Amino acid sequence: MAEVEPDCNPIQPLLPKGGQESKETRVDLEKPPPPPFMQPGVDDFKNFDIVRAVQYGVFDRVRELVDAGYDVNEMDKENVSLLHWAAINNRADIVKYLISKGSIIDRFGGDLNSAALHWATRQGHLNMLVLLMSYGADPSLRDGEGCSCIHLSAQFGHTALVAYLIAKGQEVDMVDRNGMTALMWSSQRVFGFDPTRLLLTFGASVNKPDENLGNTPLMYACSTGNHTVVRLLLNSGAEIDITNSKGQTAVDFALEAKNPPLARKLRQENAARLAKKGGLLGRLTTDKVIKKYIMYIIPFLVIFVVGYIPESNIDWYAKLCLALLAVIAFRFLKTMFLDESVTHIMPVAIYLATKFWMVYTWIVYLIPYIHSRNQHVAFMINILLLTYFFYKALRTDPGYLKNNREDKIRTILDLAETQTLTLDQFCSTCLIRRPLRSKHCSICNKCVAKFDHHCPWIDNCVGALNHKYFLGYLFFLMGMITWCLYGCYLFFSAELSFDFYEEGITGSLRKIFKVSPWVGWIGANAICHMIWVSCLFICQLYQIMWLGMTSNERLNSYRYSIFHDKQPEAGGHSHQHSNNCHHDQKEPKIISPFHRGIFQNLNDVLKIRICGILRPLQVDWTTKYELNESDNLRHRKPFNSPRENYQFV
Incomplete structure (x- = not known):
């Protein structure tokens, strides 16, 4: 033996x-x-x-x-x-x-x-x-409780098993002996995105009732207060006002579960849907295109009103009335048109509005105080380059991973039958194998190659294909803000004299806003934007050049084994198992295997080629699944040494 x-x-x-x-x-x-x-x-x-x-x-x-x-x-x-x-x-x-x-x-x-x-x-x-x-x-055989394997795997949250069973031909809406589908079981039992998200991706029916009680998946999710699944089902078109055999709706299930916040959320969602089917006002207030345009317009109006009312030559009570009217109008637009479906574009709208009014201020207020034609030319060139890089960062595909249904099924079968189907390397939403350094973006609802982060200031992910445009956008945005602050400084230097020692900060600010509230307001906006832009730009350069990581990798490096430096220390000894197996284990040092030197790291992102002097690394991050020995440039392992398993991000 x-x-x-x-x-x-x-x-x-x-x-x-x-x-x-x-x-x-x-x-x-x-x-x-x-x-x-x-x-x-x-x-x-x-x-x-x-x-x-x-x-x-x-x-x-x-x-x-x-x-x-x-x-x-x-x-x-x-x-x-x-x-x-x-x-x-x-x-x-x-x-x-x-x-x-x-x-x-x-x-x-x-x-x-x-x-x-x-x-x-x-x-x-x-x-x-x-x-x-x-x-x-x-797998279609039912056990003593009437459940087949797809129902059991959904009950216990085994997403990989659900994927494999569907890939092998199990019907996604197969019912058990009680008339329940796998989606109903996962909605009731699993408090997380998976495997519900996977079942929805495969086309599971969100409004199909069970055969015994007439309950829908949404009702089962509400009965246990499963907020995460409720949102998934609502986004997939689950009906709220469907009744079961007892005349109950999803709202009734939420109230029975003593969950008033969930019931309130369902009522609000249902009211919005009914309003969309109603009259002209209802259609206007629920139309996504109209709400998007209003979201873009509001920052333009807010910046204008806040700066224009103090700047205008009218009596104080007229200014007060205009301010009250502006607040009422803003609250009306916010109540009628703004909700969580459009709030994600607010940073982009704020950027566009700030940029527009900075250019307006330069032309209308600051040009007389800038006597060098070269400075005007430099400012306009900076604006043109900023517009170009912003458009490219906004509209360029960051590296979305695409696949058709046949390829998805083949991927699931290949990974499962080679015993490598895990959620670390398989996306349960996109149903694809994740390449190295990729991640699923919950906002875009897509997997992105070499994912850095989802940036609200461009309303797009930053990934393998648009990272260089994002860096250009930040650089020239800093340039525009610097020019704006420089112009404001020349304006106030010519219009008033400062004595910070005698007047202090508050006295100086009072003089600034007394001379021109508009220029002072635009300058204050420029300072606020300079803070986040410069911090983000410096952080990006630090991560790219000194760490050789993306933002996602830096935040989650402790989870990804490829960033753990596990080289034995000098004079160290090999690990031996003992009976009690108690060891003092230090946290591994975090080092990127993709580090190629600070300047080469930057050029790998910028993709600049100059006659062979500058040669960026050519890697298709949409298809790179393994970390080869030649890729680990910072620490190369000895020949024939055991390799660590690669980690998908």
Whole structure:
């Protein structure tokens, strides 16, 4: 018999939920594991009965007992077969052996009257699911509770299993014995995006009621207060006012769950939908195009009104009346047209409005105080370059990963059958394999190659294909703000004299806004914008040049193993397992494997070529899935040294 190497953690064979346990195989999962010296040793394995041998994965003992005449299809006193125990404990080699000896694959047993495939599904063993199905196990069979494998995987949140089952041909809207679909189960049981998001991507019906009670997925989500899933379902077109067999709606389920905020959210959403179907005002206030245009106009009006009213030569009470009218108009527009569906474009609108009024101020107020024609030319060139880079950063595809349905199915099958289908490298929304350095953007709802961040100031992601335009946008935006501040300084230097020692800051500001409230207001805006623009630009250069990382990688580097420097220290010793396995482990040093030197890092983003002197690294980040040894330029590993698994981001 082959020796079994002791592990740091005691082996805990798993038992099915709701299944019976024999006295010999009972494992109390509530109690802490016994100390290592109480764990079975090689001598103990030799005395195991076949059930315990299967549970602990002692292959030689299993083969010994089967060769001695044990029937692999014999059910134990709990009415459970050996294949069940091997499946729930993920013993692939024993499963293959039992099947080769004639074990019945779809045999039902246990309290839940389920097959081995059901047991593996409940535990989320994807490799066992693939293995059993490769031997002909039927995932559409229902267990004693009436659920097939797709319903079980949805109940327990095993997204990878749901993806594989659908890719193998399981119907996304298959109903169990109670008339419930996988989407209903995930909406009720799983408090997270997955696997609900995956089911919706595959086209699961959001308004299909169950066959017994007439409840929709939205009702099941409301019954447990699952806000995350409620939002997913509403965004996918779930109807709010559908009634079940008892005349209840989703709002009633939210109230029964004692969740007034959720009920209020549903009522507001339903009111907005009804208004859209109503009269002219309702259609105007819910039209996305109109709301978008109003969102763009509001910052222009706000900046103008705040600066124009104090600047105008009218009596103070007239200014007060104009201010009150402006506040009333703003509150009306905000109430009628602005909601969370358009707030994401507010930063872009603020940028455009600020840029417009800065150019207006330069032309109308500051030109007489700037006596150099070259300065005017430089300012206009800066504005043109800023407009170009902003447009390119806004409109350029940042590197969205695309795939058709056939490719998505093929990807799922390939990853699952090679035992590499995990959510670290598979996007459950886009249903694609994630390349290195990519990430799914929740705002754009797409995966982006070499994802840096989603920037609200350009209303677009910053990724592999538009990062250089984003840097140009920040650089020339800083230039425009600098020119504006310079012009404001010349204006106030000519119009008044400052004595900060005598007047202080408040006195100086009072003089500034008394001379020209408009120029003072535009200058204040320029200072505020300079703060975030300069901080963002410096942070971008630091991450690119000195760290060799994107913003996403810097924030999440502790999660991505490729950034962990695990090289042995000088004079260090190899790690040896001990019985207690207590070790003082230091946090790994974070180093980017993509670092190529500060100037080369920058040029890899800017993509500048000059006669072979400057040569950026040419990498298609939309198709790069593995970190090769030649890519790790900062620390190259010795020849034939073991490699760490790459990490998808």
